[in-house]
Amino acid sequence: MKPAAAYIQSKLGDLKPEYAVILGSGLGALTDSIEGAISIPFSEIDGFPQSAVSGHKGEIVVGRLGQTHVLMLSGRVHYYEHGDAGAMRPVIEAFHELGIEKLLLTNAAGSVQQDMPPGSIMQISDHINFSGSNPLFGEPSDKRFVGLSNAYDEELAAQFRSAAKKADIDIHQGVYMWFSGPSFETPAEIKMAKIIGADAVGMSTVPEVILARFYGMRATAASIITNYAAGMTDDELSHQETKDMAPVGGAKLVKILHAMLAE
Numbered sequence: 170m171k172p173a174a175a176y177i178q179s180k181l182g183d184l185k186p187e188y189a190v191i192l193g194s195g196l197g198a199l200t201d202s203i204e205g206a207i208s209i210p211f212s213e214i215d216g217f218p219q220s221a222v223s224g225h226k227g228e229i230v231v232g233r234l235g236q237t238h239v240l241m242l243s244g245r246v247h248y249y250e251h252g253d254a255g256a257m258r259p260v261i262e263a264f265h266e267l268g269i270e271k272l273l274l275t276n277a278a279g280s281v282q283q284d285m286p287p288g289s290i291m292q293i294s295d296h297i298n299f300s301g302s303n304p305l306f307g308e309p310s311d312k313r314f315v316g317l318s319n320a321y322d323e324e325l326a327a328q329f330r331s332a333a334k335k336a337d338i339d340i341h342q343g344v345y346m347w348f349s350g351p352s353f354e355t356p357a358e359i360k361m362a363k364i365i366g367a368d369a370v371g372m373s374t375v376p377e378v379i380l381a382r383f384y385g386m387r388a389t390a391a392s393i394i395t396n397y398a399a400g401m402t403d404d405e406l407s408h409q410e411t412k413d414m415a416p417v418g419g420a421k422l423v424k425i426l427h428a429m430l431a432e
């Protein structure tokens with residue numbers, strides 16, 4: 170075990186997290202419902218990346234949601250911060266070393282579909298990596314040729330859908346397309362995204378899913394739709410809009426995750 174995982178382990182006591190949950194912007198509220206919460210700031214963990222994006226905290230919170238032991242991470246690091254697609258590798262590696270096998274990812278995304286308005290939740294069924302980058306650049310072993318045919322675990326996805334049903338929340342399903350950011354897309358790029366099969370666009374999650382599969386973990390993911398993508402309305406896009414709108418869909422996602430993990 171590397172020092173990062175060993176340090177987290179030393180703080181866990183009786184907790185044996187079964188799930189790791191990566192919280193996107195606006196989902197911080199989910200950590201409030203954790204019982205017996207222990208928080209560990211990234212700054213205390215050797216080799217953990219520091220995010221400086223507003224709306225992202227930079228801590229791990231571990232505790233119980235009902236019977237389930239969960240580890241939640243608020244403050245992921247994005248490719249666009251340093252141009253390093255592997256920035257989250259020490260984090261996913263530490264989860265793996267701690268014996269966590271299930272990774273649940275959330276993010277904020279722009280909708281490419283008219284019938285999926287801001288405030289919607291989209292379960293990610295598959296992704297398109299349009300960034301030109303990959304978190305496994307530089308990995309020397311043959312393990313780098315990781316298969317992504319089942320990147321999004323069908324059984325976890327089914328559990329998420331039945332949790333949404335239990336929570337009485339309608340969700341969409343679709344393909345998430347990863348753009349590098351940090352600038353938003355152009356209207357021409359969004360037209361292309363739609364033609365090649367995207368339903369939502371965003372700047373995160375895909376590197377973590379690739380890393381999760383690299384470490385043999387099972388992944389499932391959902392987007393909070395914060396806006397229509399570029400060119401679909403007359404509005405200019407902004408990070409402020411993402412931060413303002415994320416809590417709307419965030420409240421729905423909190424209910425679904427609660428139903429999935431606590432009940």
Ligand code: HPA
Nearest residue numbers: 277278279370371372398
């Ligand atoms: N594009 C990319 N990332 C995003 C968007 C978007 O429209 N909305 C929230 N994150």
